[in-house]
Amino acid sequence: VGIMGKAMVRNLMKAGYEVHIYARHPEKVADVISEGAVPHGSIAECVKASEVVITMVGFPKDVEEVYFAPGNILDSAAKGMTLIDMTTTSPTLAQRIYQEGAARRLRVLDATGGDSGARAGTLSILVGGDQADFDACLPIFQAMGTNITYFGPAGCGQHAKMANQIMIAGALSGVCEALAYAKAEGLDGNTLLGAVSTGAAGSKQLDFQGKKILAGDFAPGFFMKHFVKDMRLAEEEAENAGLDLNVLQQALSNCQSLIDRGCGDLG
Numbered sequence: 001v002g003i004m005g006k007a008m009v010r011n012l013m014k015a016g017y018e019v020h021i022y023a024r025h026p027e028k029v030a031d032v033i034s035e036g037a038v039p040h041g042s043i044a045e046c047v048k049a050s051e052v053v054i055t056m057v058g059f060p061k062d063v064e065e066v067y068f069a070p071g072n073i074l075d076s077a078a079k080g081m082t083l084i085d086m087t088t089t090s091p092t093l094a095q096r097i098y099q100e101g102a103a104r105r106l107r108v109l110d111a112t113g114g115d116s117g118a119r120a121g122t123l124s125i126l127v128g129g130d131q132a133d134f135d136a137c138l139p140i141f142q143a144m145g146t147n148i149t150y151f152g153p154a155g156c157g158q159h160a161k162m163a164n165q166i167m168i169a170g171a172l173s174g175v176c177e178a179l180a181y182a183k184a185e186g187l188d189g190n191t192l193l194g195a196v197s198t199g200a201a202g203s204k205q206l207d208f209q210g211k212k213i214l215a216g217d218f219a220p221g222f223f224m225k226h227f228v229k230d231m232r233l234a235e236e237e238a239e240n241a242g243l244d245l246n247v248l249q250q251a252l253s254n255c256q257s258l259i260d261r262g263c264g265d266l267g
Contacts, residue, residue, distance in 0.1 A: 001029045001037075003220065004113075005056040008086075008123075008144050009037050015143035022046040047076040052140060053083045059229055060089045067097050074100060082107040082137060086125075088165070088230050091155035091237060094128060098154035107133040110154060112161035113145060122146045126164070128157030162234040169231055169251035171205040179213055189214040218266040225264035228255045 001009055001023040009032050012019050020038045022045075023029045033039050040046035043066055047053050053073060055066055063085060067073045073083060074097075083106055085097060094110035101108035109129035123145030127134050134150045141148045151160045178201075182192050193210045196202065212218070231252040238245045258264075 001032065002056065002058075003222070006032055008054070008056065010035065011144050012140070013037065015139075017140070017143065020046050020049045043072045044076040047073055047081075048078075051081060052137065053077065053081065054140075055083075055085045055087060057087050058226060060087075060093055060233075063087050063089045063093060063097075068100075074104060074106075077101075077104070077106050079105040080107070082109070082133060084109045084111050084137065084140075086111050086113065088112045088161050088226075088233070089158060090233055091128075091158040091162070094158045095155045098129065107136075108154065109133055109137060110157040111141065112157055112164075124164075125149070126151060126157045126160035128152060128154050128159070159237070161230070162237055165227070165230040166234050166238075166245065166248050168205060168227075169234075170247045171203045172209060173247070173251045173254065175203070175206050175209060176213065179210070212267070218263075220265065220267040222267060223264065224255060224266055225259055228252065228259055228264075231255065 001021050006029065009019050009021060013036050018038065019036070020040060021029060021032065022040050022043050026033075026039060029037070029039070038049070040049065055063065055073070057063055057066060065072065067083075067085070077083060083097070083101055085094065085108075089110075091110075098108040098110075107130070109127055111125050111127040111129075113123035113125045124147040125141050125145040127141070127148065127150050130153075131150065138148065149160070151157055179189055179192075182189055190211070193206065193214070197206055197210070231248060235245065235248060235252060238248065258266075
């Protein structure tokens with residue numbers, strides 16, 4: 001239950017769901033516990049108290065741990081339960097969880113979203129898995145998001161998120177370079193934003209990030225280190241598909257250089 005998970009917990013509770021939670025750092029979730037979330041001291045306890053399990057962790061290695069480590073999710077889930085991993089992770093790992101879940105008679109979906117809509121409950125949610133399981137979980141997704149799309153079998157939700165992150169990498173890089181150019185040429189950045197944001201150069205990244213960039217506000221809505229993780233996964237999948245995505249590679253290199261300078265926990 002981190003930056004995104006906390007908002008998702010709140011929106012599920014607003015929709016009337018009883019929400020049981022596990023967090024590695026319980027002190028960081030005291031607020032949602034005071035609002036009604038039911039805390040548990042272990043993953044196993046949380047899973048056994050639930051009908052549907054949603055995971056939102058950081059990296060593929062974390063996904064592997066919470067699902068496959070002894071005594072964690074797969075070992076603790078009862079037959080017929082639904083498992084939804086909402087971490088942006090490897091499509092191959094999503095397929096592996098699905099296959100192992102199916103062998104244990106569990107329903108498994110991979111469903112990823114973007115951070116900007118988590119608090120408002122307007123997430124775009126991209127889903128892979130069996131159609132029947134998606135249909136059954138639609139009310140849960142609707143409690144957290146407004147643009148919910150089923151893409152196909154296990155892993156397809158993750159592939160859709162890879163495409164999403166590739167688009168963001170290019171759009172955000174363009175915003176940063178344009179503002180750097182405007183500053184170097186003596187233009188007022190806010191005036192520029194007002195002039196171009198409603199034209200062909202406009203984008204969600206310009207709307208969301210432009211003013212924050214100009215204000216020097218790098219507070220994380222989404223950690224740089226997680227964006228680099230996403231881009232690296234996209235690069236690996238692209239290479240497996242025989243694609244050479246130069247813009248993605250350059251954006252990844254730029255962001256990695258920021259992490260190397262100690263900026264991984266910034267936005």
